[in-house]
Amino acid sequence: MRTNSSESDSSFIGTARRVQITQATIEVLAAEGYTGTTMAVIAGRLGVSKGILSYHFASKAELLQAVVRFVLSEAGEWMEQRMHGAASFRGALHSYISANLSYLDSHRTEIRALTEVLANARATEGVPELFAASQAQAVHALEALFDGGRRAGEFGDVPSRILAVSLRATIDSTSESLRSDPAFDLSEFERELLQLFDRAAGQYDQITLEGASHE
């Protein structure tokens, strides 16, 4: 089978094995950190030999790429399923924030693994590109949402880019709080975040009305 970087894998067993290995790697990354994630440890968790990893993945770099792809696409699906059918742009913004935070909350292992890989990405070929693309796309999607809202008269005059960048940064930083602060109250945080971006993005008069209703 000898995989080389990007092949369309026709073997069912092969694909299943690759997924198995990828998931085991995610677990190891989350549990042991990047440094602790050696081929031997991954193989040990699966109860197989090291050789098998090399058989299914041409290199460790490729395995880590698979991890990044797996988590990114899983997160993408999660968001997609929870974003359709909002009546307004403001509603869509609320859905976005809510969906994203719930993903972070319910997929801590994956997020942790992704963070570990990304942090050590520069050395691992292919990974930084993968992540940069995902990041850019996420920001652009949000920019489009804010732009749409402004054109529809729902949102005010704070530039969409800074709104998008700031929202993404804030959400991304949440996973660290979730991990390290046991007392972190996610639903309270979500309420505050909605309030902040309602205010930041919203029209002045809407602010008055909505802001009041939140207290």
Place this chain on the structure above:
Amino acid sequence: MRTNSSESDSSFIGTARRVQITQATIEVLAAEGYTGTTMAVIAGRLGVSKGILSYHFASKAELLQAVVRFVLSEAGEWMEQRMHGAASFRGALHSYISANLSYLDSHRTEIRALTEVLANARATEGVPELFAASQAQAVHALEALFDGGRRAGEFGDVPSRILAVSLRATIDSTSESLRSDPAFDLSEFERELLQLFDRAAGQYDQITLEGASHE
């Protein structure tokens, strides 16, 4: 000299060497990434033997701690020097953002090095604590600023915590843009960021007035 973890080094030469080594390590971290930062490479950059590193730092962990301490304290001084004497809380907020972004802009190597170490922090004893403390303190300082502004009637009712967290996350994420996007326009970004937090933190009527004056 045989240093162990935290001694007050009375030797001038010794201190100078430690600083030299720390700075060389910062350069290597920024240039080669965490994985590429080996004792041999650091020594090579300084044109000295590996042994001398062990002579001045008891372990690699201690050297990395020195890097973190160095950058954190340097950044702290930078901020301090640029924050005093604001006439209002809103003025202080502007100073804070401006000072912080200018540090990121002018100290890319240090920021890059810090990021590399932090990303691999879990394995390196002492480092996570150092960083967590700095992070917490930064958020609390901002919270105090927002709280003060609200008590003074300058700011509105968005909770200080979410404002602080979001501002810090947005600023922290900027260093990545600065690095990877050659077209990134920092002063434009700064204007937008000021506008965003003026809007988010500000009073409604002030928003109208101030917001207008920014256009």
Place this chain on the structure above:
Amino acid sequence: MRTNSSESDSSFIGTARRVQITQATIEVLAAEGYTGTTMAVIAGRLGVSKGILSYHFASKAELLQAVVRFVLSEAGEWMEQRMHGAASFRGALHSYISANLSYLDSHRTEIRALTEVLANARATEGVPELFAASQAQAVHALEALFDGGRRAGEFGDVPSRILAVSLRATIDSTSESLRSDPAFDLSEFERELLQLFDRAAGQYDQITLEGASHE
């Protein structure tokens, strides 16, 4: 294979390799001394890479433990095979001395290796315990022999403990003479040692008779 300290190794090849490595280590210890016994030298003697040693033994300490265990158990078997079926306690004592000296004579490499390891034992975890246990057991076995002889009326009133300790010390010291004195005559030494302990352990009237027959 990843061995950790004390596992029952089911792989024949693995076991064979471990034995090979253990024996090579014994040869190196005897030839180069403890300080000269590095992983690189052992690997070099086997014509393999250093890494394979770590593959079969989790650490150098474990390898040295294997050496001690190997020699101790080999010596134990040697003694056992030559000790059964003595008609009297005095006969058993003669068998013991004879068997022990013949082991020292025919296994100089092993003895030399053991001595090297034991001499540096304190630093090597597990080794001192292994040796202390073996030593204590050897003395106790001899004490039991002398006690039995006294109860049977074969031996006199010199305490068993001092007889056992002194005999063991004398035998142990012999390996050094064997090594450093090319003119050392082992069979003459054995005769004298038998005579000494016949006299020391024996009944007075037996001494007269036996002692006379020796001249």
Place this chain on the structure above:
Amino acid sequence: MRTNSSESDSSFIGTARRVQITQATIEVLAAEGYTGTTMAVIAGRLGVSKGILSYHFASKAELLQAVVRFVLSEAGEWMEQRMHGAASFRGALHSYISANLSYLDSHRTEIRALTEVLANARATEGVPELFAASQAQAVHALEALFDGGRRAGEFGDVPSRILAVSLRATIDSTSESLRSDPAFDLSEFERELLQLFDRAAGQYDQITLEGASHE
């Protein structure tokens, strides 16, 4: 001053320093074992720099030789002072055993240090020779004592050599018991050892008489 191996040191200060260093090394050897006895640790105990050791001793090997010489000569003096004026050879034997055991008992640090060096001697040039010579001389002195006793009619027909070798081996092994067995009763051991060698060396009729007087 630059010492080279065997010079007659004319400087009083130099000599004093050498003794200081030698004694510090003995303490370190006893406390930390051979492996823990590095130049840095020795210097640290003295509160001086490493360089000074190299100044007074051409190499570590020479320092270790000095340790061996120091302990050996100190022990020699101890024995000498306690051996003169015995009325009989048997009395001399008793004095010898008693003096030797009391030295082991009262100079555990020195004995421990000596043992550590000797155990690692093969690698350290000069040391094995020093020790072998001391050992040989000790055995010969004992042989002479036993020979004298036989010629005087005090001792019987067990060969002097085996008596000397066995006695030395037994005494040498005692230091280990002294160290590792807290319950070890040295005076009881001394009585038994005297009894053993009275019996082994003595005339038959004397044995009967003397042996009885010991109970």
Place this chain on the structure above:
DNA sequence: CATGAATGAGAGTTCATTCAT
């Protein structure tokens, strides 16, 4: 498909020794 034995480069660390001051 899968294994386990083997490799080899490189990691951090230790330490006796040297030498300018």
Place this chain on the structure above:
DNA sequence: CATGAATGAACTCTCATTCAT
């Protein structure tokens, strides 16, 4: 006499990767 900075070789151990079976 004494220092402490510096060296460089050697150490054990790790790990991604290869390959015959």
